[in-house]
């Protein structure tokens with residue numbers, strides 16, 4: 001079976017299995033109070049941490065790859081909507097950000113179909129009119145989706161909602177790991193939040209929540225970037241079991257010529 005990996009796989013938090021054998025929720029080499037899980041995503045190393053106590057997993061968080069605002073206030077011509085001004089930010093994947101109000105929509109109340117149509121039109125406009133660049137890999141230089149927001153980017157202890165429409169017009173059920181990372185990098189770039197100032201992000205689709213904060217300034221090529229910590233809850237939804245038989249000749253991998 002072939003699987004196409006998303007560049008960031010923020011959802012990998014929900015597949016931090018560390019499980020083997022027939023006993024559910026059993027952790028192998030669980031650390032206390034957190035177990036670190038290094039996830040090698042196409043965008044780079046994402047360090048995840050899972051709370052573990054009395055045989056149960058709890059909250060999870062990850063430290064992102066360097067995240068940066070790529071461009072702000074970029075005007076594109078969007079089919080059916082005319083000129084739309086977007087921000088573009090990278091958090092393991094590139095996203096365009098627009099306040100849903102620009103389309104007369106509300107990320108928590110409008111019909112998903114209308115939100116998806118607007119976001120998809122923006123994605124297609126940005127893809128055809130803006131050339132993206134990633135300092136470390138050409139493979140990462142593509143727009144993964146558009147995130148419509150409630151426009152509440154100024155710091156507040158109240159949650160801010162967004163809806164992420166990514167890949168082939170898919171709607172994320174969470175506020176989006178790589179999307180929250182990109183949004184925090186954008187807010188930090190604009191001076192709207194400080195280092196270690198935590199915000200809560202809510203999915204316009206389901207109401208599920210993540211928190212996000214910039215924890216460290218780093219460089220990514222010419223971009224001033226930040227490492228972002230995203231935290232939330234994850235639940236087991238399935239178990240995969242891999243085995244290695246001693247006489248499997250390909251078990252250590254192979255190279256294609």
Ligand SMILES: O=C(O)[C@H]1NCC[C@@H]1O
Nearest residue numbers: 006010011172176177178
């Ligand atoms: O949370 C994430 O980063 C993933 N979920 C949808 C878009 C990404 O693949």
